[in-house]
Amino acid sequence: MNNTPNTVDKKILKVVSNIDLSKLKGAYNIRKDGKLLVRNTTPNIDIVSKKDKDGIDIIIKENTKNESVHIPVILEKEGMNDLVYNDFHIGENADVTIIAGCGIHNESHKTSEHDGIHTFYVKKGAKVKYIENHYGEGNENAKNVLNPTTVIYLEEGASLEMESLQIQGVTSTIRVTKAYLKEDSNLVIKEKIMTAEAQEAKTEFYVELNGENSSTHVISRSIAKDESKQEFYSNIQGNTKCFAHVECDAIIMDKAKVSAIPRIDANDINANLVHEAAIGKIAGEQLIKLMSLGLTEKQAEKEIINGFLK
Amino acid sequence: MLEIKNICFSREGKDILKNVSLTFPDNKVIVITGANGSGKSTLAKIIMGIEKPDSGSIIFNGQDITDMPIDKRANLGLGFAFQQPVKFKGITVRDILNITAKRKLEKCELCRYLSDVGLCANDYLDRELDSNLSGGELKRIEIAMLALKNSTFTLFDEPEAGIDLWSFNSLIDIFENMKNDTKNTIVIISHQERILDIADEIIILSNGTIKEMGKRNKILPKLLLSSKSNRYSKEVKCNE
Secondary structure (H helix, E strand, O other), rough: OOOOOOHHHHHHHHHHHHHHHHHHOOOEEEEEOOEEEEEOOOOEEEEEEOOOEEEEEEEEEEOOOEEEEEEEEEOOOOOEEEEEEEEEEOOOOEEEEEEEEEEEEEOOOOOEEEEEEEEEOOOOEEEEEEEEEEEEEEHHHHHHHHOOEEEEOOOOOOEEEEEEEEEEEOOOOEEEEEEEEEOOOOEEEEEEEEEEEOOOOEEEEEEEOOOEEEEEEEEEEEEEEEOOOOEEEEEEEEOOOOEEEEEEEEEOOOOOOOEEEEEEEEEOOOEEEEEEEEEEOHHHHHHHHHOOOOHHHHHHHHHHHHHHHH | EEEEEEEEEEEEEEEEEEEEEEEEOOOOOEEEEEOOOOOHOOOEEHHOOOOOEEEEEEEEEEEEEOOOOOOHHHOEEEEEEEEOOOOOOOEEHHHHHHHHHHOOOOOHHHHHHHHHHOOOOHHHHHEEEEOOOOOHHHHHHHHHHHHHHOEEEEOOOOOOOOOOOOHHHHHHHHHHHHHHHOOOOOOOOOOOHHOOOOEEEEEEOOOOOOEEEEEEHHHHHHHHHHHHHHHHHHHHHHHO
């Protein structure tokens, strides 16, 4: 396999991870069509290929500060079905940024699929920012399928902020995020999805607040255009003194369909759980306001969508 | 100059505006006042193109704009400050001011427009125009947008509502600056005596028709007198 990234690789890397390979620093592992393309490690961050299955272990030493790890995946081989297990071991009191994501370039009529199963073991007091972008391009009849699963274990005082973005070219996605929180830990999830044409997106969040004073904030903003379909499920289990706030906000356009199914279970008198869900078309008054500033209706719609998904 | 001719507007069997004709001269502050439901806001919305009249015409600087969409009117120089500012999820104060200016504003310019409405740019620029801002804050931002928009004819629908904590003088300064510096014609819908005080002309609407109009010094004394006598008659009723 040629290990030199081609033009398509470079474009996809730019979109999913905002990477310019010539300037990339820190630890990284770029996977293409099910195989390792390039890898770099640092004294504090090691990346090791798994022996029993496809995937890597990312091991971040305790007290590692201000370092980043990029682990993008590129799929260009038509009909590829790529299943990968990536485990992140974040040492105590580390403070790191992890940028993942998958870009599919599919010129065929076949289905290209990437199922990434990411598990985070975040030790005491560690802080992680995890960014994940999903993107598809290529033949209009191609089927690009991305089914990411993220499992998060937060130890005492640990925190993780996850930002996931999927705005273009993904035919079908089932995104599952599960999290288990111990004392004083905090999980923030910001999800942004835009679907168009006949695309389908389903997202599921399951969060167990097991430790006292654990908290979570889940924010999902999505736009469904054309005939696309979206489903949002969230299930928050408050098992102790804890706080959760789930916000699901969707703009529906054309003939799209959006469902939001929230569930909050308070299993302790001191659990404080809030869910807000709103689905609606772009408000007429928003369009009128922007048009009164001189924007055409189309320009106004674009500004509203861009702002909503920013 | 903006003229409206024979505007009629009715909804659900109710005549909201009945054959209203008016001429708004250039570079004046004109206050439209009148009881709730007298048709003031509808008139302003018809001028901006938000509502379409059943009959009649609107002429702006000699051009018939009756069938012109909102955005084209805005680009011709009309501006409209909403009574209830619109909220946007994700769009920040900085974004909306840039959209209004149609360019990326420098920090110092953003600061200037926000400080004119009593807001500190550092505290507000990156905040979203959503429910995290109070009604009064949204209102001030709305006014800053209109001060920034390069209009020659600006409508304010009850600009004083919700800005109690902010000195009225600042609001009045903005209207005067707009009038003097940008040669704007400013049409304000208001019930506030202090806003009526800065009017060059006052129009009183009542039940969808113009009850009275003219220079401030002619209209305002009568208006104040009638409002005092109304108050007196209410007090009498209460005592009974």
